[in-house]
Amino acid sequence: MESVRNERSVYLNGAFVPESRALLSFRDSGFVYGDAVFDTARTFDGRLFRLKEHVDRLFDSLAYCRIAIDLDRQDIIDATEELVRRNRPLLAPGEDYWVSQRISRGVMQLDGEPPIQDGPTVLIECTPLPLRARAAMFRDGIEAVIAPLKRIPPEALSPNAKINNYMNAMLAQREVTAVRPGAWALQLDMNGNLAEGIGCNVFFVRNGKVQTPRTDYILPGVTRGAVIDLCRNNGIPVEERDIPLHLATTASESFFTSTSLCVCPVRSLNGRPYLGSAGPVTKRIMGLFADLVGMDYAAQYLSFLRDGPTRTGF
The missing domain is CATH 3.30.470.10 (Aminotransferase class 4, branched-chain amino acid transferase, N-terminal domain)
Structure with a gap:
């Protein structure tokens, strides 16, 4: 070698x-x-x-x-x-x-x-990992904005395959960044329901129940699957369903899951705030995930907190 x-x-x-x-x-x-x-x-x-x-x-x-x-x-x-x-x-x-x-x-x-x-x-x-660029997201939560570009429909290209061509997602993120630097783009599916964020899955909490889009229009993340299992194994109601914009905007909490973020709270969607930087259900799931991986991953991010712009990395 x-x-x-x-x-x-x-x-x-x-x-x-x-x-x-x-x-x-x-x-x-x-x-x-x-x-x-x-x-x-x-x-x-x-x-x-x-x-x-x-x-x-x-x-x-x-x-x-x-x-x-x-x-x-x-x-x-x-x-x-x-x-x-x-x-x-x-x-x-x-x-x-x-x-x-x-x-x-x-x-x-x-x-x-x-x-x-x-x-x-x-x-x-x-x-x-981009620990410095994203550290503030674990202090303040993620600002999410719905992108004008919708997710490519499954009739054209399966969202369940993880392929290199990210142009649809990258353009969606750039459209959002142009008007809200540091915000994270969310895409709708062709039916107008929430699909996924760029490189992440999205969850909402409404009346104590955790809800996330079905896999028909998204890439089912490994971390997403782990969180669904954690909810089911710890008495937290969870369901996979279509998420219309009304449901997303009237939820009390939201969080993203991804390989790098793990579980990270969303503080607002299109400027509409959720419960602080993290609501009680989100905090509980973050703790359960930290136990699962054997590490306080949020504290890891926060240890790299510094002055400067927050960046998604996309």
Whole structure:
């Protein structure tokens, strides 16, 4: 293995190499067409959380996109765990990693040209979580704004596959950022119901019941699933249903779930405030999730609180 002192490694097509030496062809279909899938787990105190569930979803996305790789689930799990082991010493105190597997169909072959690469491109990489940029969200809650662009309908592209082409979501976020810097975009489905945030799922609390959109129009997040299980196992009423705008705006609480955020309160939707920075049900679920992962993740974010703008990272 090549190594460069104080530089993170990546796994690329069977080898661990320094990030600066991980080279991809500009003819790779992931770059040319967005013809690729990915999934992302995170670490807690350097330990991966629910990696198997993330890898299972990755292989579901591969099957949907008809990308076949020569590695099985355990191969990806083993390579991911080894990469984290190699990169863990480079984490700054108190930090953790986003850990992503990114797989494209590979290099596009031109008519009559010799092949540059055989088969898909398989990349696994680690990126420090954006703890500083998002720390204030755990003090103040997230400001959510409904974007003018709706979620791509499932008749055009399944929302259940985690694919590289995020243009719909990125444009939605940029439309919101242009008018409310630091706010997080929420998208509606084609029926006008709440779908999901950019890179996250959304929950609402109304009359003590936790409600979240059905999976027909969203990517069902691993953290979302963990929160639904926590509610069911701890006597918190929870249901998956269509969420019309009226329900969302008359709820008493709201929170986002994602791999990086875990569970984070939403303070307002389109300027309409919820119960402070976090209501009682949200606080309880945050505590249950912290127990599940064995770490006070909100305190981790708050330890990086600093002056400066809040940024979503999208």
